[in-house]
Amino acid sequence: xxxxxxxxxxxxxxxxxxxxxxxxxxxxxxxxxxxxxxxxxxxxxxxxxxxxxxxxxxxxxxxxxxxxxxxxxxxxxxxxxxxxxxxxxxxxxxxxxxxxxxxxxxxxxxxxxxxxxxxxxxxxxxxxxxxxxxxxxxxxxxxxxxxxxxxxxxxxxxxxxxxxxxxxxxxxxxxxxxxxxxxxxxxxxxxxxxxxxxxxxxxxxxxxxxxxxxxxxxxxxxxxxxxxxxxxxxxxxxxxxxxxxxxxxxxxxxxxxxxxxxxxxxxxxxxxxxxxxxxxxxxxxxxxxxxxxxxxxxxxxxxxxxxxxxxxxxxxxxxxxxxxxxxxxxxxxxxxxxxxxxxxxxxxxxxxxxxxxxxxxxxxxxxx
Amino acid sequence: xxxxxxxxxxxxxxxxxxxxxxxxxxxxxxxxxxxxxxxxxxxxxxxxxxxxxxxxxxxxxxxxxxxxxxxxxxxxxxxxxxxxxxxxxxxxxxxxxxxxxxxxxxxxxxxxxxxxxxxxxxxxxxxxxxxxxxxxxxxxxxxxxxxxxxxxxxxxxxxxxxxxxxxxx
Numbered sequence: 001x002x003x004x005x006x007x008x009x010x011x012x013x014x015x016x017x018x019x020x021x022x023x024x025x026x027x028x029x030x031x032x033x034x035x036x037x038x039x040x041x042x043x044x045x046x047x048x049x050x051x052x053x054x055x056x057x058x059x060x061x062x063x064x065x066x067x068x069x070x071x072x073x074x075x076x077x078x079x080x081x082x083x084x085x086x087x088x089x090x091x092x093x094x095x096x097x098x099x100x101x102x103x104x105x106x107x108x109x110x111x112x113x114x115x116x117x118x119x120x121x122x123x124x125x126x127x128x129x130x131x132x133x134x135x136x137x138x139x140x141x142x143x144x145x146x147x148x149x150x151x152x153x154x155x156x157x158x159x160x161x162x163x164x165x166x167x168x169x170x171x172x173x174x175x176x177x178x179x180x181x182x183x184x185x186x187x188x189x190x191x192x193x194x195x196x197x198x199x200x201x202x203x204x205x206x207x208x209x210x211x212x213x214x215x216x217x218x219x220x221x222x223x224x225x226x227x228x229x230x231x232x233x234x235x236x237x238x239x240x241x242x243x244x245x246x247x248x249x250x251x252x253x254x255x256x257x258x259x260x261x262x263x264x265x266x267x268x269x270x271x272x273x274x275x276x277x278x279x280x281x282x283x284x285x286x287x288x289x290x291x292x293x294x295x296x297x298x299x300x301x302x303x304x305x306x307x308x309x310x311x312x313x314x315x316x317x318x319x320x321x322x323x324x325x326x327x328x329x330x331x332x333x334x335x336x337x338x339x340x341x342x343x344x345x346x347x348x349x350x351x352x353x354x355x356x357x358x359x360x361x362x363x364x365x366x367x368x
Numbered sequence: 369x370x371x372x373x374x375x376x377x378x379x380x381x382x383x384x385x386x387x388x389x390x391x392x393x394x395x396x397x398x399x400x401x402x403x404x405x406x407x408x409x410x411x412x413x414x415x416x417x418x419x420x421x422x423x424x425x426x427x428x429x430x431x432x433x434x435x436x437x438x439x440x441x442x443x444x445x446x447x448x449x450x451x452x453x454x455x456x457x458x459x460x461x462x463x464x465x466x467x468x469x470x471x472x473x474x475x476x477x478x479x480x481x482x483x484x485x486x487x488x489x490x491x492x493x494x495x496x497x498x499x500x501x502x503x504x505x506x507x508x509x510x511x512x513x514x515x516x517x518x519x520x521x522x523x524x525x526x527x528x529x530x531x532x533x534x535x536x537x
Contacts, residue, residue, distance in 0.1 A: 061380060078382075113375055135383040142390075156402035163409035183406060203407055204399035212394055235376065236383035244391065299376065352432045 013282045019031045059302050060114045062140045063090035067225050070098060075143055079116065080134040090137070107133070123250055140353070141237065144229030148215045152362040155179070155210070155231060186210050186347060194351040195358065205248065212345040217298060217339030221332060232342075233298030235291060242287035242294075245350040253357040286353055290346060297342050300333040504534060 042142040074091035083106040090205040093111050095101040100111040107118040107129055116137075118129035138146075155175065162176045172180045186207055191199035216232040231237050259265060264272050308331060311324040508530045512523075 056376070061383065094537065115375065115380070132504045134381060136385055138386075139383065139394045141383055142386040145386065145390050151392055152394060153397060155407070156398055160402040160405045163406055167409075180406075183410065187407075187410075200407070200467050202397065203401040208391070208398050212391065234380075234383060236379040236381070236389045237381045240387035241391065242387075295377075359384065 020072065048093070051242065051307075051313055054313075055306045055310065056113075057304055058228075059233060059299060061229075061234065062118070063093055064135060065140050065143060065225070066228070069117055071179065072098075075138050077135075078114060078115070079105070079109075079160070087338050098131040103318035113311050118120065119244055126355070140229045140233045144219060144227070145231050145237070147226065148212065148219055149295045152211055182211075183207060185344075187241075190344070190351045192347070192349045194355040198358060202248075202351065205244075206347045206351055209244070209350060210249070213241070214340060214343035217343060217347055218336075220302070221240050221339065222297060224302065226290055230302055231341075233295060233302055235295045238294040239287075239291045242290035245290060245353060246284075248350075249353045249357045250283075252354060254360065256359050257357045286349075290349060294342050294346055297338055301338055305331050305335065508534070 011157055023196050036276060063075055063077055065075060067073060075087045076091070077086075077088050077090050079086040086105045088103065089104060092103040093109065093116070102110045102119060102123075107126075108118045108121075110123075111117070112125065116133070116135050118126040118133065120126050125151055153330050156179070159176050159179050162173065166173065166176075171177070187203060188197070190210075191206055195202055201338070213232055216237075219227040220230050220232055222228065262276055264275045264279070305328055308324045308328040312318065312320045314320075512526070512530070
């Protein structure tokens with residue numbers, strides 16, 4: 001609740017912070033500054049490009065968690081290489097100017113657009129060796145996600161404790177009374193209408209996925225330290241959740257579900273054969289659409305908010321903030337709504353797919 | 369490759385692994401220690417509310433049933449009262465008519481008896497009268513016969529006298 005109320009405030013604070021930051025950049029015009037790295041001789045032509053880079057830097061994953069100015073928390077890097085595991089601090093991957101630098105572990109590593117690559121002696125990427133390493137570092141997104149996990153555990157274990165303590169006869173209190181309607185919403189608007197009688201089996205999954213996505217969306221909208229990561233706008237995260245839904249759908253698929261994919265009832269044989277690839281693709285497209293929907297919505301929201309703030313940089317004038325800040329606040333409020341709606345849609349579509357997989361043979365009578 | 373053009377749409381395996389781990393932890397712990405008791409509590413509360421409503425409905429129905437029963441009883445009692453009253457009235461009427469009938473019969477009997485007695489008395493009186501008349505006739509005849517039948521006028525006066533005597537009797 002308090003997050004909701006302080007959101008516009010946060011957006012304003014963020015805008016002010018960015019505008020001061022911007023002033024200092026253009027006052028100093030130092031070429032080694034982290035945001036305007038490429039501001040060199042002809043910086044007027046390259047400004048637009050710089051904004052795009054800045055936005056993409058904010059959206060993508062990183063090996064350090066930026067706090068303010070030049071201060072950032074280095075995050076642990078974990079690499080699985082063919083020469084064994086390797087642990088080192090993310091601080092080793094940057095030099096004193098926060099530019100990517102070469103770190104010599106099992107291989108010489110350097111980050112390119114936030115991703116760790118193996119480099120040759122001349123600084124070029126060694127694709128062959130890079131293919132052999134697996135980066136399982138605690139990146140900014142992972143750290144933010146783990147924070148969400150801790151947050152959710154604290155919240156819901158407390159809520160569960162409250163239910164145990166106050167019993168069922170008294171009305172819910174405090175955070176419990178905020179959570180209960182949401183749980184009832186997931187149950188009555190998502191699970192029950194789409195899953196029917198068997199809804200209870202899927203409630204833990206639907207509730208977990210709903211709150212996990214929602215809290216990640218909300219944290220992603222906080223522009224500074226505890227948030228700032230773009231977890232739910234990262235395709236790896238959304239793909240993983242969509243794969244969970246896909247696996248559960250596939251495992252729970254009843255005869256009717258598979259029949260509809262591989263041997264559509266009530267159609268002539270050539271049509272049945274023709275429909276097999278289409279239905280198989282359809283089954284695979286479902287998790288893909290889940291992945292892209294959440295990823296694209298959240299990423300677009302971040303890009304939009306940052307672009308509006310970026311107006312101040314592009315126009316090189318503080319007066320642009322008169323327009324950019326209200327717009328940014330407006331977009332943030334919409335994003336708040338989108339964050340909830342996307343979590344709801346993800347849970348709802350998951351429930352819909354489970355419902356399709358569980359469906360018994362009702363239509364055959366009609367077809368025959 | 370087209371996908372490699374933009375790193376944004378290239379899923380990072382490390383993040384996928386961590387996402388899966390994080391989600392599994394959440395699903396396991398929350399499923400066991402949060403969703404289960406919360407759903408159970410919500411379910412129990414809803415059940416309690418439903419039960420309370422059902423009980424209230426039942427009590428209400430029972431009350432209505434009782435009320436209708438009462439009314440039915442009342443109607444029945446009223447009907448019974450009417451029947452009893454009617455019966456009582458009938459009995460009363462019957463008793464009255466019976467009594468009247470009986471009284472009439474009794475009266476008729478008494479009348480008949482009285483008439484009979486009167487008749488008897490009358491007959492007795494007539495007989496008595498006849499006897500007396502006979503006796504008188506005999507007496508008169510005796511007296512007449514005792515006197516000499518010389519004087520005609522005297523005879524006639526005498527007869528007159530005698531008849532007058534008879535009348536006096």
